[in-house]
Amino acid sequence: MRLLYFAWVRERIGRGEETMPRPEGATTVSALMDILSAASPGHAAAFADRDRVKVAVNQVFVAHEHEVHDADEIAFFPPVTGG
Amino acid sequence: MIRVTSEPFDIAAEICALTDGRTDVGAVVSFTGLVRDLSQDVAGEAAISAMTLEHYPGMTERALEAIETEARDRWPLTGVTIVHRYGRLEPGDQIVLVVTASAHRRAAFEAADFLMDYLKTRAPFWKREETPEGSVWVEARAHDDAAADRWRSEH
Numbered sequence: 001m002r003l004l005y006f007a008w009v010r011e012r013i014g015r016g017e018e019t020m021p022r023p024e025g026a027t028t029v030s031a032l033m034d035i036l037s038a039a040s041p042g043h044a045a046a047f048a049d050r051d052r053v054k055v056a057v058n059q060v061f062v063a064h065e066h067e068v069h070d071a072d073e074i075a076f077f078p079p080v081t082g083g
Numbered sequence: 084m085i086r087v088t089s090e091p092f093d094i095a096a097e098i099c100a101l102t103d104g105r106t107d108v109g110a111v112v113s114f115t116g117l118v119r120d121l122s123q124d125v126a127g128e129a130a131i132s133a134m135t136l137e138h139y140p141g142m143t144e145r146a147l148e149a150i151e152t153e154a155r156d157r158w159p160l161t162g163v164t165i166v167h168r169y170g171r172l173e174p175g176d177q178i179v180l181v182v183t184a185s186a187h188r189r190a191a192f193e194a195a196d197f198l199m200d201y202l203k204t205r206a207p208f209w210k211r212e213e214t215p216e217g218s219v220w221v222e223a224r225a226h227d228d229a230a231a232d233r234w235r236s237e238h
Contacts, residue, residue: 007137007209008220056207059142075139075207079223082136082167082208083116083179083199 001070005046006077009053012046022070029055029074030064046076054079084163085147087138089170092180101162101184108161110188112195114181120174122212122219129214136169136178139207143167150201154183157197158190165198169208197234204231 004017026032033053037044047053055062056075068074084100086092094115102108122129151163162184172178181198185191210221 004139006139006207007211056139056142059139059145061205075142077139077207078209078220080204080207081210081221081223082138082206083203083227 001068002073004073004075006075008078009046009076013040013042022068027067028064029057029062029066029068032068032074033064033076052078084165085144085151086164086166087140087143087147088166088168090168091177092166092168094180097164097166097180097182101164101182105161107186108184109186110191111182111184112188112191113183114179114195114199115177116179116199118172118174118176118178122214122221129216131174131212131214133171133173133213134178135171135211135213137209137211138167138169142207143169146206147202150198150205153201154194154198158183158185158194160185160190160194163194163198165202167202167206167208200227200230200234203227 001022002017002019005013005015010016023035026035033047037047050064054077055064057066057068057072059073094113098111098113101111118134120130122131147165147167151165154160154163160183164182166180168178181195183191183194204227212219212221
C-alpha cells in the first residue's frame with residue numbers, strides 16, 4: 001500500500017508518503033486509521049478528529065468504511081480549499 | 084481542457100482558444116480567482132503576505148476532468164477550460180481560471196458557476212496563508228459546501 005499525506009495531516013505525521021504492506025486487520029480505511037494511530041503518536045494526532053480527515057483511494061474520494069487492498073494508493077488530507 | 088500549473092495564465096488567450104476558427108459559439112463566460120490581501124478567517128480579517136497552494140498530483144487533474152465531464156453532461160457546451168495554479172502566490176496573483184463556451188449564454192453562465200462550486204469542494208488543493216501571526220492552513224467553509232449542494236437538487 002502507498003499512503004500519501006497532505007497539508008496539516010502531513011505535518012502532524014511528519015512525512016508526505018510511506019509504503020507498507022497492508023497491516024493485518026486493516027480491511028477498511030477506518031480500520032487502517034485505527035491501526036496506524038495505535039502505532040504512532042503522529043498518526044494519532046493527524047487522525048484524532050475523523051470528521052476533518054478526508055480520504056481518497058486510488059485518487060477517488062471514498063467514505064471511511066471503504067475497503068482497502070494491498071496495492072491501493074490511499075491519501076489522507078483535510079477538507080479541500082482550492083479555487 | 085484542464086491545466087494544473089505553477090505558472091500564470093493569459094485569460095484572453097484562453098478565451099480565444101475556445102472561439103478561434105469557430106462560428107457556432109455565441110457565448111463565452113470566464114471567471115478568474117485571485118489572491119486577496121486579507122485572510123478569509125472570520126475573526127477579524129488578518130492581512131496575508133502570501134498564500135501557498137499544495138495539491139495532489141494525479142488526483143488533481145483527474146478530479147478537475149471529472150468536474151468538467153459533469154458540466155458537459157449537464158449543459159450544452161462547445162468548450163470548457165479550467166486552469167488552476169499551485170505553489171507560492173502573492174496578493175494580486177491569479178489562482179484559478181474557468182472558461183465556458185456555448186451557443187447561448189445561460190448554459191455558459193450556469194456551467195461556470197457550477198464548475199467553481201464543484202472545484203472548491205472536490206479539487207484536492209490546500210491553501211496555507213502567511214500572516215503577521217504566522218502561517219495557517221485555510222479551513223474549508225460550510226458556505227462552499229452549501230454552494231455545491233444546491234446543484235444537486237437543481238439537476
